Amino acid sequence: MTETLLIIEDEALLGSELARFFGKRDWEVTIAQTLKQAEAHLSKQDIDPLVVLSDMNLPDGNALDFLERIKDKTGSNEWVFLTGYGSVADSVRAVRLGAYDFIEKPCELERLNLLVEGAARSARAQRRLQQQAAAQSSRHTVDALIGSSPQASALRSMISQMARVPFSSLIISGETGTGKGLIARILHCTGRRAQAPLIEINCAALPRELLESELFGYEAGAFTGAKKRHRGLFEQAHTGTLFLDEIGEMDLDLQTKLLKAVEDFRIRRLGSETEIAIDVQIIAATNLDLVQKVEQGLFRGDLYHRLNVMSLRVPALRERKQDLDELVPLFIADSNSKSAKNVKNISQRAWDMLKRYDWPGNIRELRNVLERCVLLATDENFPEQWLQLPNISSKPAAAQTQQTENGIFLPLDGSLSLQDMEKYLIQEVLNRTDENVTAAARMLGTTRETLRYRVQKYNLKCKN
């Protein structure tokens, strides 16, 4: 698709040379010789340039002042500046204002072309994000949070209230599968920043270095493998929301850096000297007890307080089983439409089983179990035999496991989830090694680092 390039340049000769050059490269070029002309185009929106290539000093003013003034009014585009020789201060300011890059005049056209191509890629990515945001907003209203229990109603009204105020950060806590991700999306999509991007990252999914470079971005050459400049998630979320999922798993070191960023509203790409102002709202989610982690020295207290401007605790499904009345038919209908089934009769026995169970995996577990049942259904009746819910509560309980001297007995009747088994296994080995991680790691055939990560994850006690 032919995209528009707006060139702001008062030197007629240079302007037409650039226009010719980019015209041949599939750009639809518009030239403005003054800022006034440029503003007329941008504010009338008769063109929607993907990239703006601008001289620094125009007859009617400085292009950086201009960018600062109209930044929020133009669509989403990237700016590349042509600067005079040695104007370092200008270039620093350009980057601070969010310009894609700058290049000194006179410059080789091929080099300029590379920059413009990079800017175009980045602008396209931003536009895609915005489109996704718009598509998401329609789905994520507060009514997407289903449930008639008093707890669910209270959650909905809290979410509505919070979405109305411009909070800078918020922590959502709750067990796995309770709907924290869903709530984060509703908060963004019904809030003041709905038109801007919602950027999500799972802090537990990436190793520390990768998480850092993803969050803060980097300059080309910042480390081995950093071939091109990369805008971090903070920058991508600018004016929108950054959703930090599983924040409790973030490395302490990186927490320090995060704290600085959220306090100063500034970040610095790895390998860069220049700080960039960012305006993001942070939603952090955790299924760990952060207060306890702070007490154990595993989470920074100051970061916790900084993020915990507002907080929302999502109750476990077992605390609001009344919600099953709406959730079960909803998920069955969902699965019906996905698998072309028509399950609609749920026996009293099936309801009893659903209500008796504790749902340690909460709403996600419920959805998965129901999906399995619908898939295996042969007629309109809900196949309760496929529920396969254990009768006992599935909290890890040592009483349900037996031990022998050289091994451990783990029941395979569904009473322990895989995670619970792992936790139990590690706990048991730590007990046998007098809480010595090195010895425990040897016994489990793993490294100390891996084991220590899991010890932290499950809040277990160890000595070294």
Ligand SMILES: Nc1ncnc2c1ncn2[C@@H]1O[C@H](COP(=O)(O)OP(=O)(O)OP(=O)(O)O)[C@@H](O)[C@H]1O
């Ligand atoms: N009240 C609800 N109404 C409808 N769907 C829900 C509700 N709560 C959760 N869900 C759905 O259940 C699934 C799990 O929710 P979600 O992923 O938001 O949980 P989570 O708390 O983020 O879990 P985790 O801690 O594992 O990341 C999602 O598909 C979500 O849309």
Ligand SMILES: [Mg+2]
């Ligand atoms: Mg989640």
